[in-house]
Amino acid sequence: MDDTKFIIGMRDAFFNSLFEIARKDRNVIIITADNGAPSLDQFYEKLPGQYINVGIAEQQMIGMACGMAFEGKKVYTYAIAPFVTARVFEQNKLDVCAMNLPIVNLGVGAGYAYDIMGPSHHTVEDIAIMRTLPNLKIHSPADSITAAALAGITHRDRAPQYVRFDRSGIPNLYEGRKESFEDGLIEIRAGGDVCLISTGVMVHQALKVSDALKAVGIRAGVVDLHRIKPVNEEKLLGILERGRCAVTLEEHRLAGGLGSIVAELFADRGVSKSLLRIGQGDVFVFELGGRAEIWKKYGLDAESVTNRIRTWMDSPKRASV
Amino acid sequence: MSSDLTARRIRAKLVELSHQARTAHLGSSLSCVDILVALYSGILNIDPARPADPGRDRFILSKGHAATALYAVLAARGFFPEELLETYAKPGSPLAEHPAPACVPGVEAATGSLGHGLSLGLGFALAAKIRRERYRVFVLLSDGECNEGTVWEAAMLAPKHGLERLVAIIDFNKWQATGRSCDILALEPLKEKWEAFGWSASEVDGHDLPALSRLLKNVPDGSGKPIALIAHTVKGKGISFMEDDNNWHYRIPDAAEVSAAKAELGVA
Numbered sequence: 001m002d003d004t005k006f007i008i009g010m011r012d013a014f015f016n017s018l019f020e021i022a023r024k025d026r027n028v029i030i031i032t033a034d035n036g037a038p039s040l041d042q043f044y045e046k047l048p049g050q051y052i053n054v055g056i057a058e059q060q061m062i063g064m065a066c067g068m069a070f071e072g073k074k075v076y077t078y079a080i081a082p083f084v085t086a087r088v089f090e091q092n093k094l095d096v097c098a099m100n101l102p103i104v105n106l107g108v109g110a111g112y113a114y115d116i117m118g119p120s121h122h123t124v125e126d127i128a129i130m131r132t133l134p135n136l137k138i139h140s141p142a143d144s145i146t147a148a149a150l151a152g153i154t155h156r157d158r159a160p161q162y163v164r165f166d167r168s169g170i171p172n173l174y175e176g177r178k179e180s181f182e183d184g185l186i187e188i189r190a191g192g193d194v195c196l197i198s199t200g201v202m203v204h205q206a207l208k209v210s211d212a213l214k215a216v217g218i219r220a221g222v223v224d225l226h227r228i229k230p231v232n233e234e235k236l237l238g239i240l241e242r243g244r245c246a247v248t249l250e251e252h253r254l255a256g257g258l259g260s261i262v263a264e265l266f267a268d269r270g271v272s273k274s275l276l277r278i279g280q281g282d283v284f285v286f287e288l289g290g291r292a293e294i295w296k297k298y299g300l301d302a303e304s305v306t307n308r309i310r311t312w313m314d315s316p317k318r319a320s321v
Numbered sequence: 322m323s324s325d326l327t328a329r330r331i332r333a334k335l336v337e338l339s340h341q342a343r344t345a346h347l348g349s350s351l352s353c354v355d356i357l358v359a360l361y362s363g364i365l366n367i368d369p370a371r372p373a374d375p376g377r378d379r380f381i382l383s384k385g386h387a388a389t390a391l392y393a394v395l396a397a398r399g400f401f402p403e404e405l406l407e408t409y410a411k412p413g414s415p416l417a418e419h420p421a422p423a424c425v426p427g428v429e430a431a432t433g434s435l436g437h438g439l440s441l442g443l444g445f446a447l448a449a450k451i452r453r454e455r456y457r458v459f460v461l462l463s464d465g466e467c468n469e470g471t472v473w474e475a476a477m478l479a480p481k482h483g484l485e486r487l488v489a490i491i492d493f494n495k496w497q498a499t500g501r502s503c504d505i506l507a508l509e510p511l512k513e514k515w516e517a518f519g520w521s522a523s524e525v526d527g528h529d530l531p532a533l534s535r536l537l538k539n540v541p542d543g544s545g546k547p548i549a550l551i552a553h554t555v556k557g558k559g560i561s562f563m564e565d566d567n568n569w570h571y572r573i574p575d576a577a578e579v580s581a582a583k584a585e586l587g588v589a
Contacts (some may be wrong), residue, residue, distance in 0.1 A: 004358060012441070036359070046463065049451060052447070054474075054478055055474075055477070055478065057471075057474035057477070059436075059440070059470070059471045059474060060440045060443075060471050060474035060475050061440075061443050062440075063437050063439075063440025063443075063444065064440045064441070064443045064444035064447065064477070064478070065440060065444060066430075066440075066444055067430075067440065067441040067443060067444015067445040067446075067447070067448065068444040068445075068447060068448045068449075070429070070430070070441075070444070070453070071444070071445055072447060073448055073450030073451075089432060090442075091437065094431065094433070094434055094437065094441075095430075095431075095437055095441065096429055099422045099430065100422070100423075100429055118338055144572065154578070261491060295565070
């Protein structure tokens, strides 16, 4: 065997787990809007009665999923992330969430995962829009272990849900760790000076930043907020109590994203801790270049984030820098 | 005949409700009354005493703005007390201008945004096919609603799965909010469009109860295809001064107009 460990993508880890569930629960249906995946082929080949391709028709997919859910089916819909969120927002609002149906929308390509594909495929507003929907839960795994666990979590939960996956090639964080992922967040690293709250691929970035800050004597904790809605407020506030200040780091627009969620929590719960929100500004990204280039240009790479946090922590008023 | 009397009574109720609650879409509601009366007078396999019976036929009012017509027919059919209609659009009432989820027995799905109902119905019908159940699914759309792309997304998928127990009824009243539906988009030929999409399509006078019943009884029709029924109707049907006058898309009748309408309908 090759020593190099192949890291399965989040989506594929999820589908593999879901396949085992679907073999036992024949009410599980997966609908794809003409998006394929090797891990999806097993449904097509071995559970053909539970796999439907509706073609490139996402709005119809969501409506139809609701009709099937009314009839007792547990329906998963699958497409590239913007096409199960922004494109079908109204179907999610009126059909899925207003009628509170057990639909799980699976979107692949969170953030700038589809880096060179441009704004049509960039998914940096999904958290902001989807979290306005009552009844909906939002999952944002940071690795394939979390994603695999989410197959069971989403299957057991009757709530409408949205899962945002990154693409393949993201290292695992929780290999060999016994995590249930039921709490919605995990404190990966404790640290008393500053708490870095992140989600999805940016959790990995936060760990690098934490390492860099440690080198200059700053103890930075890292929280993986893998369930964006509802946030486990008590657990998060408990962790934050132990740090002097907080930073949110997200590959998402600042308007309405993770930083907004934490800022709202601070306002609502009377938390007076300083908070720095790091994420994407009010821009579309048209420049060609990989994800690393996008991060560097917009200050989301580990070095830029580290420098910004240091400057902020050194500034007298800790206003945003 | 008695079902015609029912249609007259329901039309009178719609005029009263629009006046009392000051809600619009009276013309759109009046145009589909006969279709609903036909469905609920012996076509749909339903039992008001068991509104959630798994074997029941499903009906979805995709043109949710005609909610009063559905409410009035459901009440007349015994799904809930007719007195509840008097609460329509009032604070605390379950009866909103568009049907809310599970608002009253007999309402299968919330609607109001056009272009959603056929996809929902397709999901109902596909689930039935997977489970080998025999219930049928009827979806009532407006002609203007056929502007929505989702209608045609569903129209392409249903024949692929041979959903012969799915019926799309188009209330073709020739108007939408701002003008003639055939002027606003290239809507016609509607029957040929549905046929081209793989449906078994027919045209019918949407106010001819025996003709409607004859076609609606024949589901599935043996073709193996989903069924589209283009029902030619008149917006504001049944009240001379409202018929084919698109002002009644939004206009609300005053007390004198209510009396005049009821007199024409022969309802006290």
